[in-house]
Amino acid sequence: MRRILLSILLIISFVNAKNVDITKNARLADYIKFMKVVNIIENYYVEPLTLDQIIEKLLKGGVSALDPHSSFEDKKSYKSLKVMTNGEFGGLGIVISMKKGVLTVISPIDDTPAYRAGIKAGDIILKINDKATLDMTLDGDIKLMRGKPGTKINLTIVRNGKKIKVKIIRAIIKVKSVKEYTLKNYPDIEYIRISSFDKNVVTSLKMIMNKMRNKKGIIIDLRNNPGGLLNQALGTLDMFIDDGKLLSEKGRDKRNNRTWYAHSAGTYKNIPIVILVNGGSASASEIVSGGMQDRKRAVIIGEKTFGKGSVQAIIPINKSEAVRLTIAKYYLPSGRTIQAVGVTPDIVVKPAKIVPLENSGLDIKESELKDHLKAELKTKKSNKKVINNKKIKEKVVDKDNQLQTAVSALKAIIISKKGE
Structure with missing residues (x-):
């Protein structure tokens, strides 16, 4: 990472030495803008950060902003990704994605802990244990939900405008598909x-x-x-x-x-x-x-x-x-x-049971959905359990x-x- 930064600095120095008008080079101007942002964070951010930490955070935020399925994988997350694709891990048995900017269940997988707990397609996951998901990345949410088989996790979900708490025990996901x-x-x-x-x-x-x-x-x-x-x-x-x-x-x-x-x-x-x-x-x-x-x-x-x-x-x-x-x-x-x-x-x-559109959290306008869910975070009332599928x-x-x-x-x- 430091080598990349050093290369950018050398290019900038070379261009300046040759008296080239760098504003005409859009790509180089963007590199300079990036370096200026790094420099501002390094000098003025409230908490002291190393250069490596700053670059890593900028990369994570920048790549994940492309779409919900793109991400920068640091050492820890890259290792977890390898485990997820090549080995066994304790999970819940749900597939999730970001929809309208909030963490949404695509679907529970049959005969898994999430399925047996009554998680349904379209459920919005508001909290994982005590941590709100609204400002987290998809990768961050997945990491929180993954853990050792037999351990407990608490989810707070929003379904049809109602907040529901669900307790799930992680397990090795083995499904007859x-x-x-x-x-x-x-x-x-x-x-x-x-x-x-x-x-x-x-x-x-x-x-x-x-x-x-x-x-x-x-x-x-x-x-x-x-x-x-x-x-x-x-x-x-x-x-x-x-x-x-x-x-x-x-x-x-x-x-x-x-x-x-x-x-x-x-x-x-x-x-x-x-x-x-x-x-x-x-x-x-x-x-x-x-x-x-x-x-x-x-x-x-x-x-x-x-x-x-x-x-x-x-x-x-x-x-x-x-x-x-x-x-x-x-x-x-x-x-x-x-x-x-x-x-x-x-x-x-x-x-058979049709929920009116105005009562469904997913049918709120995207611009208003996060504010609606932030208000939900402040309320304490919720159902204690979900009826099993x-x-x-x-x-x-x-x-x-x-x-x-x-x-x-x-x-x-x-x-x-x-x-x-």
Whole structure:
């Protein structure tokens, strides 16, 4: 870091020595502006900071200001990132992001501590233990939530305008991501729940498809599926689409531009499919639902998805530091992006219990949301617990109006195919 600063200072000195008008060199003028800010902080900030500390803080703030998924990884956070991607860690089982400038749950993962505690997609996390999240970075929030398995964490969330306290015990997150159910009264329909796109999704799906007998249609439930591995999303699409484009990736660097195509071998191209999505469906689940929608291979039912369609790369600076940077976006077969847009279902169906828009924290204007939540921090009243979610079982199918709509739509498709 000091070498970079020294190089900038040498360039400035060289330019001045040559009597060059530096104002005409915009890039050099920006370097000088940066150095002036560093110098002001070093000399006048209320707490004494070393040069390394100042530069590190400026880098963290600057990179994270690009978008919610980019960040500067210092020695400690880079080490944690390696643990998260390569090893086991104690977690809650939720996927989070910054939405409208506040920490928001994309979705809880099935059968994890957060799921069992009743955390839901769209919940705003106001406090982690006793620390407010409003002025923290996404990485900072993640670090606070991660810890040793068996340890306790307290979250204060805002849901539908109400503040709720939730106690969760961290655990090693091991999830069976693909489950199949036989729907009561609908024996000819295969219901498949995919809770996340881990490394076993395609293999599990193939096992289910190969053993299916007397099934006339499939419902794939991607609600509250936060995403996962790209190759599993592509493999899922390839199982049901026999030719043509599946997905494209485009960025500034043409070396990052790629397009994936379907293969005809092993394709289940004739069986009717309905896919369920909601606001907790993100990333890989949007690639699958959006791709199937574009190729007219499935009917999409539910609510608009989250809108996470960007690609991040971990670029090392040295052995102990790196930059996590958004380098590209994904594009569906039609050429549209899902980043910050999401996938709009063919048939929009709200959950059975519809909360009025004016009562939902997420429906407050972005400019007003933080002030609203700061006011919430000052109030002490909150519910003591959250009612646990229930797994989808045969006996509650009739109470799930989104699933019921999917069944009706699928049966209509099956009937129409008989008449062809």
